[in-house]
Amino acid sequence: MRRSIALASAFTAALCVAHAQENRVQTVTSQTGKVRIETIARGLEHPWGLAFLPDGRMLVTERPGRLRVVSKKGQISEPLSGVPRVFARGQGGLLDVALAPDFASSRLVYLTYAEPGEGGTAGTAVARGRLNDAATGLDNLQVIFRQQPKVEGPNHFGSRLVFTPDGKLFVTLAERFKFDPAQDLSGHLGSIVRINPDGTVPNDNPFVGRQNARPEIWSYGHRNIQSAALHPQTGALWVAEMGPRGGDELTRPEAGKNYGWPEVSWGRHYDGRDIPDPPSRPNFAGSVHQWTPVISPSGMTVYTGEVFPAWRGSLLIGGLSASSIVRVTLDGEKITGEDRINLNARVRDVRQGPDGAVYALTDADSGRLVRLTPEGGS
Structure with a gap:
């Protein structure tokens, strides 16, 4: 009887291991071939940002206010100390x-976050601190930028x-989510x-010395930018920003x-009201793609x-509602194609x-890396 129970337990355990391995790796089809998607770590609460340390470990932010180190094998550290209140x-x-x-000499780590203010207000801020040698916390945290003004509301922080x-x-x-202030340089x-x-x-900076303009501003009239990268060949900044009901935009923002x-x-506005299309107002700078x-x-x-030779030079953009990595191919500043690698x-x-x-x-209550x-590759 005991031997039967032991055999049944072993069989069940083997099934659980096989099921876990099956869930850990999946394969999807892209325009350039099949892509293997391996789950390195799971159980992260709404992970938001990712940065690689020189030794290959990763810093990962969790939106509720935690910064963690994730090893190459997926071990998740305890939350690091010294992170700002969010x-x-x-x-x-x-x-x-x-x-x-x-970083190799300074060990400085930069964070963006929603910083609480008085009376329930909040605004996006940037802080930096030194990652200690044990990688267990940030020392000497310093806030170097605060978005002004702080306002009420839980939406649209970028960043x-x-x-x-x-x-x-x-x-x-x-x-x-305040609309008109996007046109206000003050x-x-x-x-x-x-x-x-x-x-x-x-x-x-383009507005240095201009009266009633914040000197930190590079460009304005944006809605909600959570997607940005610098092109390594051209040095150009590319961003993708969220539209309302339609109209997400890919843009190469320029100074001023x-x-x-x-x-x-x-x-369109969420209540269905129309918004003029950009070509109707040529005084505004335009997007590259929508x-x-x-x-x-x-x-x-x-x-x-080198791992994906056919992807070299492509923009890889995370898609929340697309549930995919959106791969955009470029010829200079011209969009030549798009592929979606479905992560479901x-x-x-x-x-x-x-x-x-x-x-x-x-992005989930129990998110994955x-x-x-x-x-068949590495």
């Missing part, structure tokens, strides 16, 4: 993470961090800002330009690796790893 409501919380360009080769830092923001709502690594303002929100949009139906872009990288989950961030594979975070490689 406004963890609605779309707010701990957002993007990036390493300083001189991505993108360093340039000359050490400047782009921070993509949002209009906090505040940061609806803008992309460009700052030095210590938060000071570069002298060549106004991209029109909420005066123009390829989408998606209707939307993909809800979040996270972006320009693929340069909300894709919050996408990055190229040091091994040339593609890594993505899925996944690794994409060609079927």
Whole structure:
């Protein structure tokens, strides 16, 4: 009897292991062949941002306000100490993470987050701190940028961090679902800002010295940008921002330009009211591409690796409502094609790893970190 129970238990355990392995790896078809999707880690609560440490481990933010280290094999650390207090409501919380360009010597880690203010207000902020040698916490945390003004509401915080080769830092923001302030240069709502690594303002920013304009602003008239990357060949900043009911936009923002929100949009207001299409107002800068139906872009990288040769030079964009990584091919600034790698989950961030594979975070109560490689590849 005991032997029968033991055999049954062993059989059940074997089935559980086989089922877990089956769920850990899946294969999907793309235009360039079959793609293997391996779950590296699971159980992350609404993971938002991903950055690779020099040794291959990963820093991952969780929106409720936790920063963790994930090993190459998927072990998830305890939450790191020294992380700022966040406004963890609605779309707010701990957002993007990036390493300083001189991380090898400085060990500085940058975070964007929804920062609570007085009377229930909040705004996007950027902080930096030194990752201690044990990688268990951030020391000497310093807030280097605060979006002004702070306003009420739980929606539209942006935000991505993108360093340039000359050490400047782009921070993509949002209009906090307040619409008109995106056209107001006296505040940061609806803008992309460009700052030095210590938060000071570069002298060549477009609105430096202009009265009633925030000197950090690089471009404005944006809605909600959660997707941004620098093209390694051209040095151009690319962003994808969320439209309302339709009209997600892929844009290459330029210094000082106004991209029109909420005066123009390829989408419509949520109550059904029409918004003039961008071509009707040529005084506003335009987008390179738009998606209707939307993909809800979040996270972006320009693929340069050897693991997917056919993907080199493509924009890889996380799609929340698309439940895919959206691969966009370019010829200069012209869109030449699109492919969707279906993850069957909300894709919050996408990055190229040091091994040339593609890594993505899925947005869920129990989110995953996944690794994409060609079927039969590394």
